[in-house]
Structure formats: C-alpha cells, structure tokens
Amino acid sequence: MAFSNNSIHEVEKSSPICSGIGLNLCHENANELWEQRPPLDFLQVHPEHLIQEPGGPYHQKLIDLIGHYQVTFHGFGLSLGSVAPLDKTYLELVKELLANHPKAFFSDHLSWSSLSHHHFHDLLPIVCTEESLEYLVERVLLVQETIGAPLHLENISNYMRFKNSTIDEISFLNQLTERTGAFVLLDINNLWANSKNFAEDPAASLLRVRANSVRSYHLAGCSREKHKAGDVWIDYHAEAVHPEVWDLYNLAVQTFGPWPTLLEWENDVPPLKITLKEVEKVSSHLQKFLN
C-alpha cells in the first residue's frame, strides 16, 4: 500500500516542471480569462469543478482553458484528515488529469472537510498529535500511490487550535512531508494570517518550514475583521495581497527558491486587469530575486 523508501526518492526526483506565475480559475473570472487569454505561466484548476459541473457553460470554458494554458490541479475536497475512506473515484480522476498534463502537479490541504457523505465545504484544522501524524502519513502515501505523483500539501489558515494537540502545525507538516516525500505548497498568506492571529512571528514560522520540502507558493488577500476581543485576519481571497505578505514572500523565495507561485483571488473578484496587476507584482518580486 505505501511507497517504499526507493519510491519516495523517485517521487522526490519527479518535481514539477510547471513553473512561473499563475492565476486561479473560478466561476467569477472564467468569462474574462476565456475571452482574453492573457499570457500566464499556468492556470490553477480545481478537479472538483469537473465533477460538480460535467457540462454547461463553465465546464466548456474550463475545458478550453485547460487546452490553452499549462495547468496545475488544486483540490479542496480530498479531505486528507478525514477518518472516512479516501474517494478513489476522485483520485482516479486526478491520476488521469496528471497523465494528460505531465507538467502539472496536484495539491490539496492539510485539513479535513468531510466525514463520510457529510461535506462541509470548508478546510477544518486537525488535531496535531503523534497518532494523527501516523494516520496522515498513511493517507498521504495512499494518495501518492494512487495518483502516481508527489502530493503538494498546503498549510491552511486556522482560527482555532486544539488543546489536545501535542505537535505544532509546522513541525507536523515537516514530519509529514519528510516521512512521505510529499512537497509543501506554502501558502504565504495563510502562514502570515495564522502567525498574526496567534501572536507569533511570521518570519520565524516561515523559517521553520523544512527547506527542501517547499515546491510551490500561494499568495492571496486577507481581510481584517473586528471581533469581540480584537481583530482577526481572515483568509478570504477577496483583496490584494497585504504588504507584509509580500515581504514574507520575498523571504520565502530567498530561503526556498523561486518555485511556481499562484495568485488566488476568488471572492469579490475584480476585473481581470486588476488581478493581472497583482500577477505582475509577483513577477517583479521574483525578478528582484533573480537579479
């Protein structure tokens, strides 16, 4: 069932060929992207959309755009931390997509979002203990075995943790990737928001991520919400990237390298030209590093 040590090395060698700067495809930007086809290094596509909408106008645009751009596949329904069995049909779809797009990689979140046939459409945090780590190791290995490629694991934004957690999130992620050969999709905004929300140093948190595990980045906007006891940074993907997140991104690129970077804007999506300006900003930050 699990990968042997040799196959983990095979997985590590097969790092994604896809590179550069990409944008997420969503219902709100599909029309403009389809009509304008701006130059992008890659487009991020959710495999779930192919299941939820097997036909219709969005599906047609999605298929056209997959044919036009280099793509990466980003799941939100794998529910890695769920105790229910993995959805084999879904994983077979991912395997097929990866086979058809050899430069693509598949990512999903270190979280849970469903329990059996109950889907919560949210990324829920897990209890981080030795026991849950063992379980997650098995699940990640099984996913990789099924899709035949390394999984890119994204760190989520949390607004709560659990008293019975005995391992901090970054150590948990580090151990999980080390034991499975999975990579990290480092969401800079999530890491920053979590650090702010739990009064931690974002840079220090970032530097604790295992260096050779990071293979891709996400950047997104974060909203500040007023709550009873103060402000909370919510990972809402509805605005431009926060200046402090850009600083953290620069640090990430210096520390881990210029891996494929995706700009996510999924709520209150502005006209494409505004999103593309953010994409240009990513480019200029990367350029600074390369110079």
Add this chain to the structure above:
Amino acid sequence: MKSKELLHLQQQFLKALHGGDKAWLLNNIVPANGFANSEEVLDIYLSRAQSRTLDPLYNIFKTLRWLVGENTFNHLLSHFYAQAPGEPLDPQSLAAEFAGLLFTLELSKNNNLKEELFNAVLQPAEATFNPLHIIIASALLDCECSRALLAPRRRLLCQEELQKLLLHRSHLWARPRLERGTIICSSLINLVALREVTKQKAPRQAVKTLDKPQKYIIFANSSQNVCVESISDTTAQLLQNCDGTHTIASLLQEGFTHGLKHSETISLISHLVNQDIIVDFQS
C-alpha cells in the same frame, strides 16, 4: 490505522453542526486571539459550513424563491438543513434532496412552516389548486433546468450536418437522441410562463394553472441556454422514443399511429433538429 482523536473531533463537529452538544469542542478549542472565546470561533466554523452547503441552492431554486419569497425560502432551507441526512459534495445531489423534502412537507409536523408556505403562494381568488403542488412543480422545474444545464454534452455534429444525415439514403436506420439532461414532463402549471416571470424578475403574482395537463420539454440548446417549451402530445410521444434505441423507421411508424404521414414525421424530426432538441443520430 484509524485515528481515534480525529474520529472524535469529526463526530463532535458533525453533532454540533446539527444542533447537538458542543461541550467537548468548546472545552478543547483554543481560539485565535481576536475571538472572545471558543464559542465565538466555533460558531463561525459551524455557520460557514452551513451557509457554504446551502448557498448553491439559492442559485438553483430561482423559481421557487420567486414563488414563495426570500423569507419563506430561507425558512425552508433551515428546515431542510435540520432534516438533511447529509451534505453531498455535488450541489445537484443536494438540490434533488431538497426538492425531495418538499414532497414530504404535507406530512411534516412543522405546522408553522406549512402554513407559511400555503400563505406564501399567491393564487387567484377562485383557485382550487393546492399551493404545495405549485411549490413542488416550481422546485422540480428548477431542479430539471439545473440538471439540463450541467449535464455533459452529447452533441458532436452541428444542425447542418444532422440535416444532411437526414437526407442520406440510409437515414431510416439513424437513431435520434436528445441532449443529455433533457426531460419531457407533464404539468397543470404553465411552466413556460412561470419560468418567464422568474427570468424577468417580475413582481410576485398568481401562478397560471391549466385546465388539463400540458406536455413540456426542458433542454439545453447549443448556446448553453436552458429552454422550457410546451410541446404537443404527439411530439412528446415521438421524443420519448428518441433515446438511441428507436430508428427513424420506427418513429415513422409511431407517427403513423398518431395520424402523421411519413413526410410530416420527417419534417417534424427536421424541425426538432433545428430547435436543438434532437442532437444526435446514433447509427
């Protein structure tokens, strides 16, 4: 191996989501700094899970929303969520479950909701129609429109190519098929008028009912728009057989039993091709 800790966490979350005890979660959550306590953060997660599950239904049930109004629709959704046995990943399945719930409302013990629904449907003074039937018809119309829109497309040939095949010497052995997700139904509600007022966002008004059942077809055309059209009984009968098993020769015979000459049946098939209703001649 299974993780007992994750299992317990997930069972507790599911229980809390459906109105069960939250004590274990509240005792174990460490909220982010801006939250006053664990209850505040847990409520955000719970309400987010609920709203993200139900949100797609607002988009799917446009006719029903128009018919009963936003407040009553929201009450229906809350009732549905409390009763729902699960939250499927696919909104289409959720929509089917929601429409299914409406069939059981008459037996529901929630008299307040039943009364609210009965009062929400505007009817002409002389109407004898059970409002619940209009509600169910609207919900099914929404469900079928959504299904027609999102079904994978079957069409491989354009109208002109299909018309050429209809002229081919072996055309009698072609087997006409409809687009996937197409449905032929019968209703005492004027579904065309009902869909039109919803599309135009017209003010709420009494729904037009009919003296006898009318046949309708719901399908997605080649421009990816959903069409609701009334059709004659003969056309409906003919279309029921356009499932890829009956040849045109068989349809000609079918037309004959309804008093159509062969040329009239061929002409009807040609018309249905031009209407984007017949989209394939499986041979």
